[in-house]
Amino acid sequence: MAFLFAYSSPIMCKATNFNTHSHLQDLSYIRRAAQISDKSAGFSSPHPNFGCLIATRSGDVAGEGYLYAQGTKPAEVLAVEAAGERSRGATAYVNMEPGDCHGDHSAVSALVQAGITRAVIGMRHPLQHLRGNAIRALRSQGLQVDVLGEDMQSKLVEEAQKACLLVNLPLIYRAASRVPFSVLKYAMTLDGKIAASSGHAAWISSKLSRNRVFELRGRSDAVIVGGNTVRRDNPRLTARHGGGHMPTRIVLSQTLDLPEEANLWDLSDVSTVVVTQRGARRSFQSFLASKGVEVVEFDILNPRDVMEYFHDRGYLSILWECGGTLAASAISSGVIHKVFAFVAPKIIGGKNAPSPVGELGMVEMSQALDLIDVCFEQIGPDMLISGFLQPIPDLTPTIPSEDETFAIDPTVTRFESSIIFFYKTWDPYGAFSNFSPHPIQMPDEDGNYASWSSVEHYYQANKFIGVGNPLAQDWIEKIKSAKSPEEAARMGRLMQRQHPHLVRSDWESVKIDVMYRALKCKFSIYPHLNSMLLSTAGSVLVEASPHDLFWGGGREGEGLNYLGRLLMQLRAEFLGESSAASENSCIAL
Ligand SMILES: NC(=O)C1=CN([C@@H]2O[C@H](COP(=O)(O)OP(=O)(O)OC[C@H]3O[C@@H](n4cnc5c(N)ncnc54)[C@H](OP(=O)(O)O)[C@@H]3O)[C@@H](O)[C@H]2O)C=CC1
Numbered sequence: 001m002a003f004l005f006a007y008s009s010p011i012m013c014k015a016t017n018f019n020t021h022s023h024l025q026d027l028s029y030i031r032r033a034a035q036i037s038d039k040s041a042g043f044s045s046p047h048p049n050f051g052c053l054i055a056t057r058s059g060d061v062a063g064e065g066y067l068y069a070q071g072t073k074p075a076e077v078l079a080v081e082a083a084g085e086r087s088r089g090a091t092a093y094v095n096m097e098p099g100d101c102h103g104d105h106s107a108v109s110a111l112v113q114a115g116i117t118r119a120v121i122g123m124r125h126p127l128q129h130l131r132g133n134a135i136r137a138l139r140s141q142g143l144q145v146d147v148l149g150e151d152m153q154s155k156l157v158e159e160a161q162k163a164c165l166l167v168n169l170p171l172i173y174r175a176a177s178r179v180p181f182s183v184l185k186y187a188m189t190l191d192g193k194i195a196a197s198s199g200h201a202a203w204i205s206s207k208l209s210r211n212r213v214f215e216l217r218g219r220s221d222a223v224i225v226g227g228n229t230v231r232r233d234n235p236r237l238t239a240r241h242g243g244g245h246m247p248t249r250i251v252l253s254q255t256l257d258l259p260e261e262a263n264l265w266d267l268s269d270v271s272t273v274v275v276t277q278r279g280a281r282r283s284f285q286s287f288l289a290s291k292g293v294e295v296v297e298f299d300i301l302n303p304r305d306v307m308e309y310f311h312d313r314g315y316l317s318i319l320w321e322c323g324g325t326l327a328a329s330a331i332s333s334g335v336i337h338k339v340f341a342f343v344a345p346k347i348i349g350g351k352n353a354p355s356p357v358g359e360l361g362m363v364e365m366s367q368a369l370d371l372i373d374v375c376f377e378q379i380g381p382d383m384l385i386s387g388f389l390q391p392i393p394d395l396t397p398t399i400p401s402e403d404e405t406f407a408i409d410p411t412v413t414r415f416e417s418s419i420i421f422f423y424k425t426w427d428p429y430g431a432f433s434n435f436s437p438h439p440i441q442m443p444d445e446d447g448n449y450a451s452w453s454s455v456e457h458y459y460q461a462n463k464f465i466g467v468g469n470p471l472a473q474d475w476i477e478k479i480k481s482a483k484s485p486e487e488a489a490r491m492g493r494l495m496q497r498q499h500p501h502l503v504r505s506d507w508e509s510v511k512i513d514v515m516y517r518a519l520k521c522k523f524s525i526y527p528h529l530n531s532m533l534l535s536t537a538g539s540v541l542v543e544a545s546p547h548d549l550f551w552g553g554g555r556e557g558e559g560l561n562y563l564g565r566l567l568m569q570l571r572a573e574f575l576g577e578s579s580a581a582s583e584n585s586c587i588a589l
C-alpha cells in the first residue's frame with residue numbers, strides 16, 4: 001500500500017556510470033514500478049497490480065505505465081509506448097512477472113518488439129500456471145532477465161522485493177490460502193473502546209483518519225460488517241474520498257433481524273450482499289430482494305465458509321469494519337491477515353463499552369497474537385498501528401496450482417476431471433470468460449460494423465439498444481467506451497437496476513442470441529482462442545460463477561450455465577459436429 005513505502009525518487013538515483021547497471025538504480029526503479037502499479041489498486045482487481053518503467057542506458061526514465069483495470073492495456077505496452085524510440089537498448093523494470101494469460105503475450109511482445117535488452121523483475125507471478133512463462137519467453141528472445149532474489153541478492157534487494165510483494169498482497173494471500181486477503185480495521189479510544197456503553201460511536205477517529213478509511217475501502221473488493229453494526233450505526237460503507245473504486249458492501253447476519261430502513265439497502269452507488277443462515281426470516285429476504293439486495297444463505301454462518309465463498313466469487317481483498325463480536329469470530333476462524341487500528345487520544349470509559357475484539361478464549365497473556373511487521377503512523381491527532389496477523393506466504397516452493405492441490409488432498413476436489421471450469425480471466429481457461437480482453441467487430445442495426453473492446457462491452461450495451469430514449473443511447477456510448485470489461489458490466493448492471501424502463505422490452509428473449517453472436521465472433525477471429533476451445537472437446541465447460549445462476553454454474557451446480565452451454569454449442573459447430581451452424585456475423589479485425 002502506497003503509504004507503507006518510502007520511495008526514493010528515480011531521478012535522484014540516476015546512474016553516474018553509464019556502462020554498468022547500478023545496483024542501487026535497479027532497486028530504485030523496481031520500487032518505482034511497484035509504486036506506480038499501486039495507482040490502480042481496487043480497479044485492477046482481480047488482476048494483480050502491474051507497473052513498468054523503462055530506463056535508457058544512461059539511466060534516464062523514458063516511460064512508465066501501469067495496468068489500470070482488467071482488460072486494459074498492459075503496463076509494459078503503455079510504458080514502451082510512452083518511451084517510444086528510447087526503448088531501444090533500454091531496461092524494463094516490472095514489479096511482477098507479466099501474466100500472459102490470454103495467449104497473445106502482449107506484455108512480452110511489447111518489450112521484445114520495442115528493442116528492450118534487459119528486464120528486471122521484482123517477483124515471479126504467484127500463480128503456478130503463469131509462473132516463469134514470461135521470464136522464459138523473454139530469455140528465449142535474447143533479453144537479459146534479472147529476477148530479484150534469484151539473479152540479484154542483497155539486503156537491499158530483499159527490501160525492494162518486499163515492496164513488490166506488498167503491492168500484490170491480496171493476490172499472494174488469496175493464492176496461498178484460498179480465501180481473500182482480509183484486513184480488520186477499527187477505530188478505538190485510548191482506553192480501548194470502539195463505542196460508548198450506549199453503542200454510540202460517531203466519531204472516535206478524526207476526519208483525516210476517516211478519509212484514510214475511505215482509501216482503504218477504495219482498494220478493497222468488499223467491506224464487511226455484522227448485523228449489530230447495521231442496527232447501531234446505519235453505516236453507508238462507501239468510499240467517499242473522490243473518484244475511487246467502490247467496494248461491494250457485505251452484511252453478515254444470522255437472525256436477519258435488520259431494519260427495513262437502512263443506508264445499505266440504497267444501491268444507487270454500489271451493491272449490497274446480505275449473507276445469512278439458511279431459512280432466516282424468509283419475508284425479510286423477499287423484502288431485501290425487492291430492493292435489489294442479494295441474499296446468500298449458508299447452512300452455518302461462519303467466517304471461513306463465507307470467505308471461501310467470496311474467494312470463489314473472485315474477490316481478492318476484503319475490509320472488515322465490524323464490531324468486536326464478528327471480529328473475534330473472524331480472527332478465530334483464521335481469515336484475518338492484517339489489522340489496521342486507528343487509536344484516538346480520547347478516553348470514554350464504560351464497563352460495558354465494546355472493545356475491538358470480543359472473546360477469543362485466551363486466558364494467559366502468553367497466548368496473545370503478536371502482530372508482525374508493525375508500522376506506526378500518525379494521522380492528524382490519531383495513531384494508526386498496522387501489522388500482519390499471518391506472515392506473508394512464502395512463494396518458494398511455489399504455491400501449488402489447483403490441480404496439484406487436489407492431487408495432494410483429494411478431499412478438496414471440487415471438480416470432476418471431465419469438467420473444465422473457467423471464471424476469472426487469469427484462470428488456465430480464463431480466455432473463455434466474457435471479460436477476456438479480446439475486441440470484437442459486430443454489426444449494428446443498420447449493418448454497419450463497430451468495434452467493441454470485449455464481449456462484455458457488447459453484451460451490456462445491447463440491453464439498451466433500440467430503446468427510443470436519448471438516455472439509453474447515452475448509456476450505450478458510455479458502456480462502449482468503458483475502460484474495462486468489469487467497468488462495462490458494472491455500468492450495464494447498475495443502469496438496468498436503477499432504470500429498468502430503459503432496458504429493451506425483448507431483452508430476456510434475445511439475450512442468449514446476443515451472447516451467442518458475440519462469442520461466435522470472438523472464437524472465429526482469434527485463432528489461439530479457437531484452438532483452445534477445440535482442445536476442450538469431450539469436456540463439459542462450466543462458467544464457475546457461484547452467483548450468476550443464469551450464465552454461470554452456481555455454487556453447487558444449481559446454475560443454468562448458459563455461457564458454458566453456448567461455448568460447447570460453438571465448439572460443436574467449429575468441429576463440424578452440428579449442422580445448425582448459423583451464419584457468421586462478424587468480420588476479422
Ligand atoms: N469504532 C469502530 O471501528 C467500530 C465500532 N462499531 C461499534 O460496535 C458496536 C457493535 O459491535 P458488535 O455487536 O460486536 O457488532 P458486529 O458488527 O460484530 O456484529 C455482530 C453481529 O454479526 C452477526 N454475525 C454473523 N455471523 C457471525 C459470527 N459467525 N460470529 C459473530 N457474529 C456474527 C450477528 O448478527 P445478527 O445479530 O444480525 O445475527 C451478530 O450479532 C456498535 O456500537 C458499533 O457502533 C462497529 C464497527 C466498527
Ligand SMILES: Nc1c(N[C@@H]2O[C@H](COP(=O)(O)O)[C@@H](O)[C@H]2O)[nH]c(=O)[nH]c1=O
Pocket residue numbers: 186187201202203204205209210213225229233234235236237238321322342
Ligand atoms: N466509529 C468509527 C468507525 N466506524 C465504522 O465506520 C462505519 C460507518 O461508515 P460510514 O457510514 O460509511 O461513514 C461504522 O458502521 C463502523 O463500521 N470508523 C472509523 O474509522 N472511525 C470511527 O470513529
